[in-house]
Amino acid sequence: MTTMLKAQYAERGPIPQAVIAPVPFERPVLSQGQALVAVLAAPINPSDVLMLTGQYGLLPPLPAVGGSEGVGRVVELGPDTQGPAIGQTVLLPAGAGTWATHVVAPAARLIPLPNEADPQQLAMLTVNPPTASLLLSEFVALQPGDWVIQNSANSGVGSYVVQLAKLRGLKTVNIVRRESAVAGVQAQGGDVVLVDGDDLAERVKAATGGAEIRLGIDAVGGKATMRLAGALAESATIVNYGALGGEACTVSPRELVFRDVTLKGFWLARWFRTTPQATQYALLTELAGLIAAGKLRTPIQATYDVAQIQEAITAATADERQGKILITPAHG
Structure with a gap:
């Protein structure tokens, strides 16, 4: 053997x-x-x-x-x-x-x-697809046609966010940190793909026709969190699930106080610890079916x-x- x-x-x-x-x-x-x-x-x-x-x-x-x-x-x-x-x-x-x-x-x-x-x-199946699915479903009640914005869109989770959003009728604004990553996210089905920068909010507004975006998904932290907040509608929610930039999330009092933007965190390990096994199996089985059918990859x-x-x-x-x-x- x-x-x-x-x-x-x-x-x-x-x-x-x-x-x-x-x-x-x-x-x-x-x-x-x-x-x-x-x-x-x-x-x-x-x-x-x-x-x-x-x-x-x-x-x-x-x-x-x-x-x-x-x-x-x-x-x-x-x-x-x-x-x-x-x-x-x-x-x-x-x-x-x-x-x-x-x-x-x-x-x-x-x-x-x-x-x-x-x-x-x-x-x-175990880590990235359920993370993406729960980020899209557990924090803001989204309807078909709504927009979502995420950074680190070329990551594993980012790829699944794009695909699951499309399956659910949602539109995505996808932020990457280098020009060479744009084409790959577009190929995955991202509706808008932009390179991060100080004028992000203005470019997002132009690309979406001024759409109100109520959910931001952040994997970078630092000032990237602030730039996402600036692109969101009032009373929107940012969910952070990582710190690829190595710095704590930064959100200004303007966003938190005057625009009522909420910052929350998500850790899949905690979800697995606190969620009934039947619910876990149901989500994993659903996602496995999508992967087997070639709808998620x-x-x-x-x-x-x-x-x-x-x-x-x-x-x-x-x-x-x-x-x-x-x-x-x-x-x-």
Whole structure:
């Protein structure tokens, strides 16, 4: 059988690829209730990198195996264990340490997925698509024809925001930080794509015909949050879900006090902790169906084996990346 590998780290540091390495391990002996799953694909997300550097809001105990989401195929069930059938494609539990050739997981927590669907697209189901869906549905009651504005529109979440908005009849203003990212967001279906800058509000008004925009989605923080606020209608809401710029969100008293703009935060991990499992499964099943039907997808730049984990993280943290980096373990 192919050597089993896991991408493990025993310390954290400022250079994420320097603290993690592929480590071989023996085929585990399963207990009742457990399943052995051969990992088919697992993405490298910004939050995964922040766990390696120690900057994420929730850090696993060390040593840890990287990877917070992914899909696999069931290869073995523990004794007297009911679960998805051998050979079934399944969604791995969030935070399962998915940068590995194989993962042991509770069989009851494995969600069956369509075997015929693209596993590389399904691998990104747990984090970015539900984040995008909830950002669009949980903060402002939007109707078909309404506009939404987001920054970091060329990110993984940004791509799904564009696609889900279109499926729901919404229009999107998409802000990126470099000219080279414009074409990719347009290809995803973004209605308006602009490069961020000090005159953003004026350019948004011109591009949308002065439309009232009641929802802003912010992944950058710093002054980028302020620029989004300036493009919003009175009493609108900004939802921040990240700080790619490395700075705290800035919103002026003018926006907060005189224009009644509200700033809120969203963390998917908290949603998973506080939401009934049936509601979680319903959302994930809905999104999996859209991915299987080809209605939701995100660009993939490159794939790497577990043995190439350091090269993969280097690629995932590059500035000019044009798609997701995935770990796709070799299984012989």
